[in-house]
Structure formats: C-alpha cells, structure tokens
Amino acid sequence: MVIRRLLRYLTPHYKALKVASVVLLLATFADVVGPILVKIFLDRHLVPRSFDRQALILLGGGYLGLHFLSVGLHYRQLVRFNQIALKVIQQLRVDVFSHVQHLRLEVFDKTPTGALVSRITNDTEAIKELFVGVLVALVQNFVFLIGIFIAMFSLDIRLAAFCLVLIPAILGLMYAYRRVSTQVYRTMRQELSRLNAKLNESIQGMSIVQAMRQEKRFREEFATINNAYYQAAITNIRLESLFVRPAVDLIYTFALILVLNFFGFQSLKGPIEIGVLYAFINYLDRFFEPVNTMMQRLSQFQQSFVAAERVFELLDDDRVTGEVNTAGPPAIQNGLIEFKNVSFSYDGSSDGPTDVLQNISFTAYPGQTVALVGHTGSGKSTVANLLMRFYPVTRGEILIDGVSLSEFSNDELRTNVGLVSQDPFLFVGDIAKNIALSRPTVNVQEISEAASFVQADEFIGKLPQGFKEPIGERGATLSSGQRQLICFARTIAGNPKILVLDEATASVDTETEEAIQTALAKMRKGRTTIAIAHRLSTIQDADLILVLYRGKIVERGTHSDLLLKEGLYFKMFMMQQGTISLNQNC
Numbered sequence: 001m002v003i004r005r006l007l008r009y010l011t012p013h014y015k016a017l018k019v020a021s022v023v024l025l026l027a028t029f030a031d032v033v034g035p036i037l038v039k040i041f042l043d044r045h046l047v048p049r050s051f052d053r054q055a056l057i058l059l060g061g062g063y064l065g066l067h068f069l070s071v072g073l074h075y076r077q078l079v080r081f082n083q084i085a086l087k088v089i090q091q092l093r094v095d096v097f098s099h100v101q102h103l104r105l106e107v108f109d110k111t112p113t114g115a116l117v118s119r120i121t122n123d124t125e126a127i128k129e130l131f132v133g134v135l136v137a138l139v140q141n142f143v144f145l146i147g148i149f150i151a152m153f154s155l156d157i158r159l160a161a162f163c164l165v166l167i168p169a170i171l172g173l174m175y176a177y178r179r180v181s182t183q184v185y186r187t188m189r190q191e192l193s194r195l196n197a198k199l200n201e202s203i204q205g206m207s208i209v210q211a212m213r214q215e216k217r218f219r220e221e222f223a224t225i226n227n228a229y230y231q232a233a234i235t236n237i238r239l240e241s242l243f244v245r246p247a248v249d250l251i252y253t254f255a256l257i258l259v260l261n262f263f264g265f266q267s268l269k270g271p272i273e274i275g276v277l278y279a280f281i282n283y284l285d286r287f288f289e290p291v292n293t294m295m296q297r298l299s300q301f302q303q304s305f306v307a308a309e310r311v312f313e314l315l316d317d318d319r320v321t322g323e324v325n326t327a328g329p330p331a332i333q334n335g336l337i338e339f340k341n342v343s344f345s346y347d348g349s350s351d352g353p354t355d356v357l358q359n360i361s362f363t364a365y366p367g368q369t370v371a372l373v374g375h376t377g378s379g380k381s382t383v384a385n386l387l388m389r390f391y392p393v394t395r396g397e398i399l400i401d402g403v404s405l406s407e408f409s410n411d412e413l414r415t416n417v418g419l420v421s422q423d424p425f426l427f428v429g430d431i432a433k434n435i436a437l438s439r440p441t442v443n444v445q446e447i448s449e450a451a452s453f454v455q456a457d458e459f460i461g462k463l464p465q466g467f468k469e470p471i472g473e474r475g476a477t478l479s480s481g482q483r484q485l486i487c488f489a490r491t492i493a494g495n496p497k498i499l500v501l502d503e504a505t506a507s508v509d510t511e512t513e514e515a516i517q518t519a520l521a522k523m524r525k526g527r528t529t530i531a532i533a534h535r536l537s538t539i540q541d542a543d544l545i546l547v548l549y550r551g552k553i554v555e556r557g558t559h560s561d562l563l564l565k566e567g568l569y570f571k572m573f574m575m576q577q578g579t580i581s582l583n584q585n586c
Contacts (some may be wrong), residue, residue, distance in 0.1 A: 085131030114197030130304035141290030342396030418496030422503030426475030
C-alpha cells in the first residue's frame with residue numbers, strides 16, 4: 001500500500017522517468033559490454049599472440065569509448081533521477097503541510113509539535129532517499145544483473161545456470177534482513193520524533209526553564225531520549241554489519257570457489273579459454289557488486305519505508321475541520337447565533353463528569369453582545385472554540401442564521417467570524433503584513449485605519465520603520481499589550497460580521513483598555529459579539545451576560561439584573577471591586 005501510494009507521486013513525472021530509465025539502460029549496456037571486449041582481446045590476440053594492429057586499435061578505442069560513454073550517461077541519469085525525486089518530495093511536503101493546516105485542534109492538543117515537525121521534515125527527507133538512492137540503485141543493478149546473466153549464458157550455459165542458484169539465497173538474505181530490521185527502523189524514527197518534541201518543548205519554554213532552574217532536569221530527560229535513539233541506532237548497525245556486507249561476501253566466496261573448481265575440473269579434460277575464465281570471474285565479481293549495493297540500499301529502503309508509513313499515517317488522519325464540498329454552501333448574512341443543548345468533552349467521552357460544557361443553550365441576536373463570565377475552567381473559551389469550529393460539535397447543535405455550523409465552508413466561517421484570543425500571536429514579517437495577513441481585500445489605507453481604530457497607531461508611529469517594522473518570532477520584541485493591539489487591528493481590518501473576543505483586553509493597560517472599549521463599542525454596532533471576560537467591568541454594557549459554573553449556565557441576564565439577584569455574578573463583581581474577600585465568596 002505504501003509503495004503504491006509513493007508510485008502515484010511518480011505518475012506526473014512518467015515521461016522524465018522513462019527518459020532517465022532509457023539513459024540508465026544505455027549506461028548499463030556500456031558497463032556490461034566492457035568485459036566482452038577484454039575477453040576478445042585475450043582469446044583472439046594475447047593467447048595466440050596474433051597482434052592485429054587495426055583490431056587492437058578498434059578494441060582499445062571501443063573499450064575507452066564505452067567508459068567515456070558510461071561516465072556521461074551515468075551523470076545524465078543521476079541528475080534526472082534526482083530531479084524527479086526532489087519534485088516528488090517537494091509535492092509530498094506541500095501535501096502533508098496542507099493537510100496538517102486543516103487538522104482540528106484536538107490533534108495538536110494530543111500530538112507534540114516537535115513530532116509533527118519531525119514527520120514533515122525528517123521523515124519526508126528519508127523518503128527522498130528512496131527515490132534518489134534506492135530507486136536508481138534497484139533499477140540500475142537489476143538491469144545490470146540481467147545484462148550480466150545474458151553475457152554469462154553467451155559464454156557458458158552450464159556455469160550461468162549454476163549462478164542462477166545464487167539468486168534464491170540472496171533473496172532469502174534480503175527477506176530476513178527486511179523482517180528483522182523493520183521494527184528497529186520504526187523505533188529509530190519514533191525516538192527521533194520524541195527527540196525533536198523534547199527539543200521543541202525546551203526551546204519554546206526556555207524562559208521558564210531558566211527561571212525555574214530546570215536545566216538539569218531537561219538535560220537528563222533529553223539525554224534519556226537521546227540514549228534510546230542511540231541504542232536503536234546501534235542495533236541497526238549490528239544488523240547491517242551482519243546482513244549487508246559480510247553475509248553477501250560469504251556467498252560470493254563460496255560462489256568463487258565453485259567457479260574456480262569448475263574451471264579446474266575442465267582443465268583436466270582439456271585446455272580452457274583464459275578469456276572465458278577472466279570474463280566469468282569478472283562477471284561474478286560484477287554480479288555481487290550490485291548485490292552488495294542493493295543490500296546497502298535495502299537499509300535505506302527500510303528507513304524510507306518506515307518514514308513513508310509515518311507520513312501517510314499523518315496524511316490519513318481524518319480529524320480535519322469540517323470543510324464543505326457541496327456546491328453553493330450557505331453564506332452568513334445577519335450573524336444570528338444559537339446554541340441548542342450543546343455538551344462537549346475534549347477527550348471525546350460522553351460521560352458526564354468529563355464534560356466541560358453541559359447543555360449550553362442561548363441565542364445571540366444580530367448586533368447584540370453576549371458576554372460569558374465565570375471562574376477559570378468553567379468552559380468560557382470552549383464556547384468560542386466550538387463556534388470557530390476548532391472542535392466538532394457532537395452533542396447538541398450550533399446555528400448561525402438558522403443554518404447548522406457544519407454547513408458553512410471554512411472560508412465563509414473564518415472570513416465572517418473574527419477572533420481575538422487571550423494569547424496574541426504574531427507571525428514573522430512586519431506589522432503591516434500581520435494586520436493584512438495577505439488578504440486581497442485589505443489595502444494599505446485600511447491597515448492604517450484599523451490600527452488607528454484600536455489606538456495602535458500611536459505606538460506604531462514611534463517605531464523606527466512604522467508599519468514596516470520587522471517582527472520576530474511570535475512578536476517577542478513587542479510588549480504583550482502591543483501584540484494584542486495589532487491582533488485587534490488584524491481582526492477589525494477583516495470587517496467580520498461576528499466578533500469573538502476571548503479575554504481580548506487581558507494584556508493591555510487600563511488606559512489603553514478604555515480606549516479599546518470605546519472603539520469596540522463602535523465596532524459592535526451591527527455585529528454579533530461573543531465576549532469572554534474575567535474583568536466584569538469590561539462587559540457591563542453587554543445585552544446578555546451568561547454566568548458559567550462547571551460547564552453549566554447558572555445565571556443569565558443583564559449586569560443590573562444579575563446584581564439584583566445577588567448570586568454568583570454578584571459575588572464575583574463585589575470581589576473584583578474589593579468589597580468582599582475570596583473566602584467570603586467561597
């Protein structure tokens with residue numbers, strides 16, 4: 001199955017592969033004919049001492065010409081096969097990366113980032129060797145072996161038939177090596193993936209590692225994984241040291257002894273041709289040369305095969321976002337949002353205690369602001385994740401404008417639902433590119449207007465290059481508040497019909513927050529807004545406030561209504577105002 005899928009990637013390059021194969025056949029023909037010319041020289045000229053100058057010139061010139069021709073053809077076929085291999089891997093990497101981009105967030109929750117990076121980079125690089133080294137070597141050596149057997153049969157049928165007996169022994173050796181090495185290579189790839197995952201985790205959390213003095217612990221954990229990879233590699237080397245060269249050389253030694261014995265017994269019956277003896281020994285040596293090469297390539301084949309299994313396992317992961325493929329998917333017109341008895345569990349269990357949301361029902365009408373408040377872990381951000389379709393809704397239903405969320409295309413949903421999360425994320429580039437995000441509808445003027453709208457133009461104007469100021473990975477050179485303002489501008493520039501604000505002002509100072517709240521008040525007009533907040537002061541003007549506790553809506557109403565009830569919302573509000581203590585609240 002894996003080989004069949006890899007061959008599909010070769011189909012677009014069939015013509016180039018055919019040309020490269022023809023060149024390879026010609027190069028192999030040149031390699032095979034050389035010993036025949038030497039045999040003719042020995043038997044017709046050297047042994048009978050009949051030196052025909054013209055014939056010798058032709059033989060010598062032909063032999064040199066074949067060598068030059070072989071060099072040129074081998075260069076040509078090597079370049080062509082490498083071009084094909086690189087194009088195949090280029091397309092495979094794009095396919096894997098594209099597929100990963102469409103996986104649901106639950107995949108990234110359970111799979112370390114380094115493990116995914118390892119499959120996209122290291123494993124695809126290992127597959128490249130299958131086309132660059134293994135495929136070329138197998139085709140070349142297979143054709144070479146056929147040519148050698150043809151030459152052997154033309155010299156002596158009995159001896160050539162005897163050499164055919166060697167093939168089952170060699171195939172058996174290859175089969176045995178492949179069986180015992182598969183698990184070793186699979187372990188090696190898994191340990192390399194763990195190594196990359198640990199390295200990625202350490203680098204991403206380097207500030208915490210250093211601040212908490214965890215260098216020694218991480219070094220020991222990294223060394224443990226590294227040692228496991230080392231042990232797997234040593235096991236692989238032992239297998240190669242046994243199967244790849246020594247075992248083949250042993251078979252070659254027995255074959256050479258038998259061939260020499262055959263000619264020895266033949267010499268007792270009468271004279272033998274020196275040229276035939278030379279040609280047979282030469283061909284026998286050439287016969288085992290490609291066998292040795294194929295055994296060495298078999299090691300690469302095993303690595304490539306295991307790597308391909310891992311890559312296609314990732315490609316076959318069907319946990320993708322619900323993209324609509326039907327013609328004419330619906331469009332978001334008004335922004336009416338309805339949650340109907342939605343329950344959700346991140347582990348996929350339907351068991352009640354594991355649910356982070358339980359029977360959530362509410363309606364957000366167009367132009368309204370619905371705020372979600374509650375203690376940490378109450379399920380507020382999960383509501384936003386489900387609305388953005390980062391996770392599938394399996395129990396209950398979410399509707400937009402009366403249409404199920406699953407019916408909308410990803411483009412329609414992500415274009416008209418703008419998200420500002422509590423963790424502001426910026427890409428490598430400059431500020432303008434981070435606001436525009438290559439959206440063709442966002443021009444330079446709209447970038448400037450969006451930045452001005454969220455009060456970000458003030459600090460951007462103080463930067464040396466303004467909107468062209470370079471931004472490093474995750475915007476590390478900017479403060480958390482500045483990164484959040486750029487994320488606000490990014491969302492506003494897209495002009496969405498629905499806003500999802502997940503702790504959107506958590507990283508800005510009080511003065512900036514007041515300015516943003518003023519801007520958001522204007523922006524919310526005509527747009528449905530789902531606002532998640534810990535600071536209750538930021539959502540007092542919401543049309544509807546939902547109070548969540550352990551995944552359930554325990555209170556709902558406006559700010560003034562909830563204060564009059566003197567329930568959980570009242571206690572949270574008074575605690576933030578400093579009127580009551582945490583112990584009183586509990």
